[in-house]
Amino acid sequence: MVAPIRVAVTGAAGQIGYASIFRIASGEVFGPNQPVILHLVEVPPVLKALDGVHMELDDCAFPTLAGVVKADSDHLEDGFRDCNWVLCVGSIPRKAGMERGDLIRVNGPIFTSTGRAIAAAAAPDVRVVVVGNPCNTNCLIAMKNAPGVPSNRFYAMTMLDQNRAASQLAQKAGVPVGAVSNVGIWGNHSATQYPDFYHAKINGRPATEVITDHAWLQGDFISTVQKRGAAVIAARGASSAASAANALLDTVKGIIRPTPAGSCFSAAVCSDGSYGIEAGLITGFPLVSDGQQVSIVQGQTHTAFAQSKIDITINELREERECVKDLLG
Ligand SMILES: NC(=O)c1ccc[n+]([C@@H]2O[C@H](COP(=O)([O-])OP(=O)(O)OC[C@H]3O[C@@H](n4cnc5c(N)ncnc54)[C@H](O)[C@@H]3O)[C@@H](O)[C@H]2O)c1
Numbered sequence: 001m002v003a004p005i006r007v008a009v010t011g012a013a014g015q016i017g018y019a020s021i022f023r024i025a026s027g028e029v030f031g032p033n034q035p036v037i038l039h040l041v042e043v044p045p046v047l048k049a050l051d052g053v054h055m056e057l058d059d060c061a062f063p064t065l066a067g068v069v070k071a072d073s074d075h076l077e078d079g080f081r082d083c084n085w086v087l088c089v090g091s092i093p094r095k096a097g098m099e100r101g102d103l104i105r106v107n108g109p110i111f112t113s114t115g116r117a118i119a120a121a122a123a124p125d126v127r128v129v130v131v132g133n134p135c136n137t138n139c140l141i142a143m144k145n146a147p148g149v150p151s152n153r154f155y156a157m158t159m160l161d162q163n164r165a166a167s168q169l170a171q172k173a174g175v176p177v178g179a180v181s182n183v184g185i186w187g188n189h190s191a192t193q194y195p196d197f198y199h200a201k202i203n204g205r206p207a208t209e210v211i212t213d214h215a216w217l218q219g220d221f222i223s224t225v226q227k228r229g230a231a232v233i234a235a236r237g238a239s240s241a242a243s244a245a246n247a248l249l250d251t252v253k254g255i256i257r258p259t260p261a262g263s264c265f266s267a268a269v270c271s272d273g274s275y276g277i278e279a280g281l282i283t284g285f286p287l288v289s290d291g292q293q294v295s296i297v298q299g300q301t302h303t304a305f306a307q308s309k310i311d312i313t314i315n316e317l318r319e320e321r322e323c324v325k326d327l328l329g
Pocket residue numbers: 010011012013014015016017041042043046073089090091092093094107110130131132133134135157158160161189239240241244
């Protein structure tokens with residue numbers, strides 16, 4: 001009999017929460033033999049809607065769903081008690097015309113109590129993925145407010161950017177998206193991020209050999225990925241949800257499954273000073289997992305063009321940190 005793992009999802013009745021939890025309950029992420037107890041966290045006015053989500057989970061009759069715990073955001077320790085994963089979605093999304101960073105003073109405070117409750121109540125092996133924007137800096141706030149939880153347990157989501165970048169490269173090259181690998185996202189999940197096409201591969205070959213339109217790679221490719229979130233908001237009238245939920249699940253899979261040889265996956269983690277990036281910033285890096293431990297891919301070299309892009313996005317992360325320095329524990 002396999003012991004269940006406990007997975008908390010904040011904002012569980014929101015767009016991304018709703019698009020995530022059924023897939024987590026189904027066994028897609030942790031496997032068909034791993035029971036999961038879902039901890040669903042919402043703000044008090046949304047608890048009634050959360051009851052409805054709970055009914056729907058029951059009605060799916062997933063064999064892998066071993067239980068549901070509901071908690072409100074005023075009782076986060078109850079919500080996170082003994083959790084092995086805390087997926088932090090709950091927060092306000094931006095509207096048309098806003099940058100993700102505009103949410104910093106609205107959503108940032110949510111992550112002080114989140115960090116404290118994780119430290120107080122979660123399982124000793126807890127891993128945290130922050131989705132709520134601006135996710136890098138919110139993750140920094142949570143990490144700084146969770147003394148005793150190792151910094152390498154904190155991730156902010158840049159997987160959606162990786163998936164967007166892979167899709168753009170595949171369409172340009174006229175290949176299935178599965179042919180694209182090794183796309184690293186550097187820096188902030190924002191309009192300054194640097195999606196690294198230089199190290200990307202298409203059918204195992206450098207993307208820069210397969211796609212010879214380098215002006216497109218340096219121009220429209222980067223800006224399309226950087227601004228994709230805003231483009232979705234403009235078209236849909238709401239921020240990306242199904243693709244974000246999919247990326248959240250891909251992030252967890254990236255962490256717990258060995259990365260295929262010669263490839264990487266993307267998330268923002270606490271910099272250890274790799275590539276000269278200031279230690280302690282939550283920064284998008286190319287990562288590899290052996291199924292247990294995640295590490296930053298080492299030894300990549302960057303062109304002057306790429307380095308200038310990385311410098312811009314790292315600078316923005318420093319500015320965001322300055323903006324929330326009163327929340328950093
Ligand atoms: N990192 C990424 O790639 C990425 C992608 C898409 C969206 N996002 C971000 O994810 C967040 C959620 O987006 P959404 O579309 O699901 O929004 P949503 O408004 O549909 O849902 C958010 C939910 O969070 C709940 N909530 C708010 N404050 C909370 C708190 N303190 N504790 C618990 N729950 C709380 C709300 O009641 C709501 O149900 C936004 O900040 C959005 O910008 C990030």
